[in-house]
C-alpha cells in the first residue's frame with residue numbers, strides 16, 4: 001500500500017507523450033459529486049458529450065467502471081458510444097455495446113426479500129434494488145453502520161453472495177467479479193490492448209482497479225481525502241478530476 005500524502009498526477013498530455021494511454025473512470029465520487037441518495041446525483045450538463053470527445057481523443061481507450069448497473073448509468077448519462085463496465089465489473093461492454101465475458105449472475109429473490117425486511121421502518125437504512133444486486137444505504141443515519149453491516153453480511157453469508165463496501169453503503173451481489181476483472185477484460189481487447197492504463201476512483205471498490213492497472217505498468221489516481229491506497233497519485237474532488245481530464249468546467 002502507498003503511503004500518503006500523495007502528489008497530484010502529471011498531466012494527461014505528459015503521460016500520453018510516453019505512449020498510448022487508456023483511461024478507466026469510476027463514476028460516483030469521481031465524475032459526479034456524492035449526493036444524499038443514489039438518485040439525487042447532479043450530472044454536469046456536458047459530461048456525456050465530453051466523455052465521448054475524450055474517448056475519441058484517446059482513440060476509444062476510455063471506459064467507465066462503476067458499481068452502478070449499465071442501465072442505471074444510462075439513465076443518468078444516456079447511451080454513450082464508449083466502453084463501460086457496470087455492476088462493480090461484472091458487466092463489461094465495448095464501445096459498440098458487445099459484452100465481454102459471461103452474463104452477470106443475478107441475486108436470489110429470497111435474499112432480496114430478506115434485505116427488504118432489513119430496511120423496513122421509517123428511520124432505517126434504504127434499499128437500492130439493482131440489476132445484479134442490491135445496496136443497503138445508511139448515509140442518512142451513519143450511526144447505524146455497524147448493525148447494518150452485520151445484518152447485511154449475515155444475509156450475504158446465508159446465500160453465498162459477494163459483499164462490496166462503499167461510502168455509507170453495503171452491497172450484495174451474486175457475481176464475484178470486481179473492477180480489477182473489468183480492467184483485465186478490457187485491456188485484452190482492441191483498442192485497449194498494449195496501452196498504459198490509468199484508473200481514477202474514490203472508493204474502496206476502486207482499489208481492485210488500482211491493483212489491476214499496475215499489472216499493465218499503469219497507475220492509479222485516488223479521488224478525495226488521503227488514505228491507505230494502491231493509487232500513487234491523488235486528486236481532491238470530482239471538480240479536480242474534470243480539470244485534470246481537460247473537460248470543460250462550468
Ligand SMILES: O=P(O)(O)OC[C@H]1O[C@H](O[C@H]2O[C@H](CO)[C@@H](O)[C@H](O)[C@H]2O)[C@H](O)[C@@H](O)[C@@H]1O
Nearest residue numbers: 027028034035036037038066067068167168169
Ligand atoms: O463505483 P461507483 O460508480 O462509484 O458507484 C458506487 C455506488 O455509487 C452509488 O452510491 C454512492 O453514491 C450515492 C450518490 O452520491 C450516495 O448517496 C451513496 O451513499 C454512495 O454509496 C450507487 O447508489 C451505488 O449503486 C453504486 O454501487
